[in-house]
Amino acid sequence: MSSTVAAPAAASPAAAGSARPGRGALALGLGAAAVVLLALVSLFVGVADIDPARLLAGDPAAWELVWISRLPRTLAAVLAGAAVAVAGLIMQQLSRNKFVDPGMVGTTESATLGILVVTVLVPAAPMLAKMGVATLFALAGTALFLALINRLPTRDTLLVPLVGIMLGGVVAAATTFFAYRFDLLQTLNAWMIGDLSGILRGRYELLWIVAAACVLGYVAADRFTVAGLGEDFTTNLGMNYKATVRLGMFIVAVISAVSVTTVGALPFLGLVVPNLVSLLVGDHLRRAVPLTVLIGSGLVLACDILGRLIRQPYEVPIGMIMSVVGAAIFLVLLGARRRGRTTARTSPPARATAGGEHA
Amino acid sequence: MITIENVSQSYDAEVVVDRVSASIGPGLTSIIGPNGAGKSTLLGLIARLQPLQSGRVTVGGLDVTTTASKQLARTLAILRQENQVSLRLRVRELVTFGRFPHTGGHPTAHDRELVEAALERLDLASLADRYLDQLSGGQRQRAFIAMVLAQDTDYVLLDEPLNNLDMKHSVAMMQLMRTLVDEDGKTVVVVMHDINFASSYSDSLLALKRGALVAHGGPEEIMDTEVLESVYDMRIPIHEVDGKRLGLYFGSPQAARQA
Structure with a gap:
């Protein structure tokens, strides 16, 4: 039978970009090594000088600094970086759009609004409760975004993120107004611009929640990949589409809320890393999640180290560095995506021979 | 066997599928009809992609409304x-x-x-x-x-499988459908636009018009000028070529000038 369905283009050699699975393993290994290296560097960069020799000699002051400040800060960078990138990956899968980032389409903005509301109404609430409220707001914001884009007449690639950015803008405006009225603009700034300098022992541990969320994302990776193929595909394969979307929204909301309340917003991270990973190993989440974790944490570690070095002894907040670095990477990726597509395509897609029928 | 019992579906007061009852299979069945006849909707309803508003559908004895989605996905x-x-x-x-x-x-x-x-x-x-x-x-x-x-799965439902395929691949696809039926014993249901492809390869044709079932039978029954006129609102002369009944639906430039 196979001889009857002969592909005219089948004979052409594998085009550039059709990476063999081996490339994924290599990327994973390199990524892991880079993250470990960056984490070690992160331990020894800062105002107070400590070096490996003093640690090995058992200098108690040096060890205390590591335990109280450097290690928590490094772990926070790793956890938040990995999780925010994974949240972006899942969000892009749910909205079926590569230009969507929870940090821009209303999720993070809603989480910020939530934490502000609870700070005003119940200032004495424990941190975990505040995060819970922020998560609920983030869930509502994400649900609103997905409901909005489902009502769009077309799933236009640019329209979807644009609607999200408008939604995020509206929520952010409401948040700013609210903060202004309650004289909380300074507090708001702490969440809007990511900053790792305040991370000490006792101030980052809740970030382990996002590590759990990432693991959940990896466990359900197949489901999210199928959901990215669309509702009909998902139903055909016997899966519950709505339940999958709800699980994804929950993961995205938890990660956004917890990370924004502990380290603040990390702009572009959820946009840039998944796009980079997509170029390297494709969109099968079973493969994409581990690499997203590594590149996300590596990027945040690198940016944080840069922020500590750039004008010593002062620091530039990670949020600002991420904005610049993230935007630059995104522009490069856009170019790479275009090139990959034009050289690899064997023939343009023949669109709609028969009249499309909607009934 | 797929059984459809009195299935109706409407969106915003517009009736898309109108009291359709039919038994489909075994073999290759093509659903034909003009644009907006409800072909894709009916196919989607059979496959539980949309919830049924009224009526009942069973596939291989499984009620698509009550059977677990995962079990249906194996059927x-x-x-x-x-x-x-x-x-x-x-x-x-x-x-x-x-x-x-x-x-x-x-x-x-x-x-x-x-x-x-x-x-x-x-x-x-x-x-x-x-x-x-x-x-x-x-x-x-x-x-x-x-x-x-x-x-x-025992049942394969395809909505316009020839979409985007050139002539060679279209023929290969239809032949593949045939082997699925003849060798693998599957029941295949396809939505088709080209009546000649449909009639040449199908065991039966099911014609819809404005949501209602207007004709259901073998190619020799459906490939008839009167029957097709009731479906498409146009006269399609039927010619027999090499034992196949072909509908020449192309019209003619002369007819356009006269009109």
């Missing part, structure tokens, strides 16, 4: 017409998802064999490591069909 497979997939997924990865209802994401050696067989059957072996976004429309269409084959 019937459907491919919709519009598949705007923007994922960078390799062809083999996509086809492997066809095994998901059977394995839940942990394909065994047996599953991998079925995947390779499906790739082979649609001549995709050399494209298996390509990303979907690097394929032409026709190649992508074949990749989706390979996924449906890997699902290995």
